[in-house]
Amino acid sequence: SQKIEQNSEALNIQEGKTATLTCNYTNYSPAYLQWYRQDPGRGPVFLLLIRENEKEKRKERLKVTFDTTLKQSLFHITASQPADSATYLCALDMGQAGTALIFGKGTTLSVSS
Amino acid sequence: DAGVIQSPRHEVTEMGQEVTLRCKPISGHDYLFWYRQTMMRGLELLIYFNNNVPIDDSGMPEDRFSAKMPNASFSTLKIQPSEPRDSAVYFCASSLGFREKLFFGSGTQLSVL
Numbered sequence: 168s169q170k171i172e173q174n175s176e177a178l179n180i181q182e183g184k185t186a187t188l189t190c191n192y193t194n195y196s197p198a199y200l201q202w203y204r205q206d207p208g209r210g211p212v213f214l215l216l217i218r219e220n221e222k223e224k225r226k227e228r229l230k231v232t233f234d235t236t237l238k239q240s241l242f243h244i245t246a247s248q249p250a251d252s253a254t255y256l257c258a259l260d261m262g263q264a265g266t267a268l269i270f271g272k273g274t275t276l277s278v279s280s
Numbered sequence: 281d282a283g284v285i286q287s288p289r290h291e292v293t294e295m296g297q298e299v300t301l302r303c304k305p306i307s308g309h310d311y312l313f314w315y316r317q318t319m320m321r322g323l324e325l326l327i328y329f330n331n332n333v334p335i336d337d338s339g340m341p342e343d344r345f346s347a348k349m350p351n352a353s354f355s356t357l358k359i360q361p362s363e364p365r366d367s368a369v370y371f372c373a374s375s376l377g378f379r380e381k382l383f384f385g386s387g388t389q390l391s392v393l
Contacts, residue, residue: 201381210284210371210384211323256323260379267313267336268382272322 170194171271173257180247182280188242190257190271199260200233200240201268204253211256211270215242247278286372286385294393298360301388303372304353313373313382314347314357323371329355330378362392 174189190200198219203211217224217233217240224231230243244251254275258268285304293299305312313328327337332349340347344363349355359366369389373382 199379203382208386210373210387211382212384213381216381267325267328269325270315270323 171257171259171269173255173271173274176272177275177277179277179279182248182278184247186244186247186251186276186278188255188257188274188276190240190242192238192259195238195259195261195269196235197259197261200231201258201260202229202231202240202242203256203258203270205256205273206253214255244276247276249278249280252276252278284372284374284383284385286370286388288388289386290389290391292391292393293362295363296361297392298358299362299366299390299392301357301370301372301390303355303357303385305355305372305374306383307353309374309376309383311375311378311380312349312355313375314355315371315373315384317369317371317387326357326370359390362390364392366390367392 170193172191180186201216202214204214205211215224215231217231219235228245232241254273256270256273258270260268287302310331314326315323316326317323326339327347328335329349345359347357369387371384371387373384375382
């Protein structure tokens with residue numbers, strides 16, 4: 168069956184460290200992968216998009232990798248801050264007409280000072 | 281732009297009652313999506329529209345759910361009759377194009393007693 172798994176449900180790290188979140192998928196062949204941030208009581212907010220022919224994408228302290236062989240995306244936040252505490256969702260885009268984004272359940276990141 | 285606007289923010293109703301959720305997408309966005317989020321199942325796509333036309337409603341759980349988009353600036357999701365298992369947060373999102381990032385509203389927290 169098709170499945171999207173985001174590593175642990177919760178990740179706790181200390182301020183200043185690098186947070187690494189994992190998104191694994193099975194039985195999908197996404198053309199694109201997106202990452203979103205969701206704060207409590209709010210809707211998800213778009214962070215980054217990476218295409219299947221891109222290995223890595225960066226934006227400020229954020230970095231995303233996409234390995235279609237391993238069927239995995241890694242999301243890194245360097246020099247993490249308490250303000251980075253939130254739930255992070257990965258979403259797969261099959262790239263086919265008529266199919267919308269499919270979301271993982273998310274990983275809740277807590278950064279302690 | 282004010283972003284995607286959803287109403288109401290909270291809805292508490294009794295089983296068997298009709299519930300109508302409303303969404304105003306960002307002006308100029310051609311795509312509108314309805315998602316439902318629960319702890320157990322995460323963020324699930326219910327239906328999406330392109331230029332006011334429903335494209336994929338395969339995620340609508342059953343005939344009790346219906347969605348309309350009478351014009352480019354308004355969409356409704358209706359549940360009739362509502363059941364306790366419909367309790368969830370319902371999100372509306374819009375995008376400029378199909379491969380584009382999604383802009384989410386703040387969601388409607390629905391509780392069916």
